[in-house]
Amino acid sequence: MSTDYVNAPVDRESAESLATQGLVLDVVDTADAELFGSWLQAESRGFHDGPEPVEKIAAWVDGLAYRRTTGVWDETTTDAAAPVATVSSWVAPLTVPGHTTVDAWAISAVTVSPTHRRRGIARNLLESELRTANSLGVPLAMLTVSEATIYGRFGFAPAVMAADWTINARRATWSGPTPHGRVQFLTIAEAVEQGPALIERVRLASPxxxxxxxxxxxxxLGLLPGDKDAPKNLRVVRYDDVAGVAQGIAVYKLTEHPVDIFGYTLDVxxxxxxxxxxxxxxxxxLLEMDLVGEVTASLRSVDEGFAWQVADFRAARKTRQRDHLWTRILDVKAALxxxxxxAHGRIALQISDPLGFAAGDFLLEIADDGSATVEPLVGEIPDDAANVALSVNDLSALYLGGVSAVTLTRAGRITELREGSASALDSSFRSAVTPWLSIWF
Ligand SMILES: CC(C)(COP(=O)(O)OP(=O)(O)OC[C@H]1O[C@@H](n2cnc3c(N)ncnc32)[C@H](O)[C@@H]1OP(=O)(O)O)[C@@H](O)C(=O)NCCC(=O)NCCS
Known part of the structure; x- marks a missing residue:
């Protein structure tokens, strides 16, 4: 994206609101290593970590300098150089149904110092992020969240779920297809080199x-200085197809069982x-590894193929399922x-949005090839159109095709203004591939 999001001006509305409390909202010049380092320490403390070693801060200063790095300062504190609140953001392509992407405003590092909590600082930060993204024409915002109770009030909703799996390796017994290629080990150095290109290639496969x-x-890969998980216990393997082309990668860790001698747990x-x-x-x-009793994998899709590739269906269990990626539509036309x-069809959407960005009546027209146009709805709703009233949260939940409009309607969140509209929405919006996000940000 060509938009210069780092240098976009500080949001005036939030700056003025915070100034009434004697607080200063500003964007950090990340080329200033000392200032940025102080911001990074504040963020770490905000998540109850740190103080971080200088080498780790130096790695972060290098690796995260491209982000828009915003802080709030209170000049009356003993360490006035350290911000009392942090947020960072950048524009990242988000995969949407149709093997394509939309530019999304990624928000991370939302912290407010415990000394300054619950006086509206996070609200000012979040609203300023949304206004800045909107003013730059970024159609939606997204984040992964620590608590599910914070972001609904800003129009976000969970759109991608994640699951932790535990597989009883002794019971599982592979029953899936026989792979034709081969697996080989990579050194950590080779993994550093080869991993990013492989990950980039698979990014469009899952909304x-x-x-x-x-x-x-x-x-x-456990390579950040001071990381608790040093790479010592990590193994990396690459899968090559019959033509010798690298088609997959796995990083795993083996831990010896405290009682069961030679009974390892393999964590993917x-x-x-x-x-x-x-x-x-x-x-x-991974499932057929000798001496391994249990395989665990977190932050996986809720709909993993391996559950259907083992002889004992009860051997693979989801031990936890939760919300993971939250999205927030800002520009209805551009996002949709x-x-x-x-499925083709017409859908009239009456969208409510307390913050105003997405509010209005729109007509979504989907052609036979699955492409869509969206226009503000003026005049009568066409006779053949589905028609629903919903909040921007619910539209954002539906957006990636992993949440059911019928469920949200039965839950009393979406209102059908014409009978059968929720299932018409599902026919068009649901994604054939279950949305999945394999990382935190
Ligand atoms: C979560 C956090 C950023 C909130 O900051 P804050 O400045 O105290 O929040 P605000 O005063 O602006 O509150 C804004 C609204 O969110 C609500 N809220 C804030 N924190 C909340 C929480 N943890 N759970 C539920 N609601 C919360 C407030 O009640 C307020 O609601 P209202 O405006 O509708 O009345 C802060 O507590 C924090 O840094 N927590 C630890 C780090 C963390 O979890 N960050 C989130 C990462 S995704």
Missing amino acids: GQIETWPLLWKRI VFQASATDDAYAGLWRF EARSYS
Whole structure:
């Protein structure tokens, strides 16, 4: 995206509101390592971590400098250089149904110091982020959240769920297809080199994935200075198809069982595959590892193929399922036109949005090829159109095709203004591939 989001002006409305409390809202010049380092320490403390070692801060200063880095300062505190609140943002392509992407405003590092909590600082930060994104023409915002109770009030809703899986390896017995390629080990250095390109290749396969950044891959590989998970226990394997082309990668860790001697637990730290053959090849390799009693994998899709590739269906259990990616539509036309749909038709949407960005009446017209146009609805609603009233939260939940409009209607959140409209919405909006996001940000 060409938009210069880093240098966009500070949001005046929030700056003025915070100034009434003697607080200063500003964007950090990330080239100033000392200032940025102080902001990073404040963020870490906001999540109850830190103080971080200088080498780790230096790695972050290098790797995260491209982000818009915003803070709030209170000049009356003993360490006035350290912000009392932080937020960072950048524009990242988000995969939407149709093997394509939309630019989304990624929000991260939302913290307010416990000394300054519950006086509206986070509200000012969030609203300023949304106004800035909107003024730059970014059609939606997104975040992964620590608590599910904070962001609904700003128009966000969970659109991608995540699951943690535990597989009883002794009971599972592979029953899926026989992979044709081969698995081979990579050194950590090779993984550093080769991982990003592979991950980038699979990004369009699942709605909900976003473009990653180099520092994230290093973190996954335990390479950040001072990381608790040093790479010592990590193993990395690559899957090559019969033609010798790399099609998948898996990072895993083995932990010896405290009682069961030679009974290891294998934790799948990361796994990505570009083809079904590579998926089968890597999961078969992971599930059939000798001396392993249990395989665990977190932050996976709620709809994993491996559950259907083992002989004992009860051997693979979802131990936890939760909300993961929250989205917030800002520009209805741009967001809805960016994705494709499973069924043609017309849908009239009466959208409420207390913050105003997405509010209004719109007509979504989906062509036979799944592409769509959206226009403000003027005049009569066409006779053949589905018609619903919903909040921007619910539209955002539906957006990636992983949440059911029928369920939201039965839950009393969406109102059908014409009978049968919710199932018409589902026919068009639901994604054939269950949305999945494999990382935190
Ligand atoms: C969550 C956090 C950022 C809130 O900051 P804050 O400045 O105290 O929040 P505000 O005073 O602006 O509150 C804004 C609204 O959110 C609500 N809220 C704030 N924190 C909340 C929480 N943890 N759970 C539920 N509601 C919360 C407030 O009640 C307020 O509601 P209202 O405006 O509708 O009355 C802060 O407590 C924090 O840093 N927590 C630890 C780090 C964290 O979890 N960050 C979120 C990462 S995704």
